[in-house]
Amino acid sequence: xxxxxxxxxxxxxxxxxxxxxxxxxxxxxxxxxxxxxxxxxxxxxxxxxxxxxxxxxxxxxxxxxxxxxxxxxxxxxxxxxxxxxxxxxxxxxx
Numbered sequence: 001x002x003x004x005x006x007x008x009x010x011x012x013x014x015x016x017x018x019x020x021x022x023x024x025x026x027x028x029x030x031x032x033x034x035x036x037x038x039x040x041x042x043x044x045x046x047x048x049x050x051x052x053x054x055x056x057x058x059x060x061x062x063x064x065x066x067x068x069x070x071x072x073x074x075x076x077x078x079x080x081x082x083x084x085x086x087x088x089x090x091x092x093x094x
Contacts, residue, residue, distance in 0.1 A: 024076035029067035032079045033059050039088055 024032070037055045044051050067076065078091035 022073055024068055024071060024073045026064060026068065028073065028076045028080070029064045029071075032067060032071075032076045033063050035080050035082070036088060039082065039085055042084065 037052060037059065040055055041048060041052060071079075072094060075091050075094065079088055082088040082091055
């Protein structure tokens with residue numbers, strides 16, 4: 001997973017998406033959002049699609065703005081590599 005995050009960082013198609021090395025890109029923040037949803041859905045088998053839709057709605061585009069403004073790139077990459085909710089929470093500490 002960490003390798004995938006590193007690859008994401010090097011795959012900016014749009015020069016405007018490039019950021020300072022310590023700041024997450026929009027693509028990295030989107031990957032974190034998607035991964036957070038997957039982690040939250042671990043073990044959910046009933047109404048999974050409804051739960052996923054609700055989480056996607058709750059973490060919409062506002063998450064991307066907040067992510068880029070408040071999280072370091074290291075925190076985002078840590079979150080993308082996290083395998084469960086506890087690991088995700090640990091990434092929030094700078």
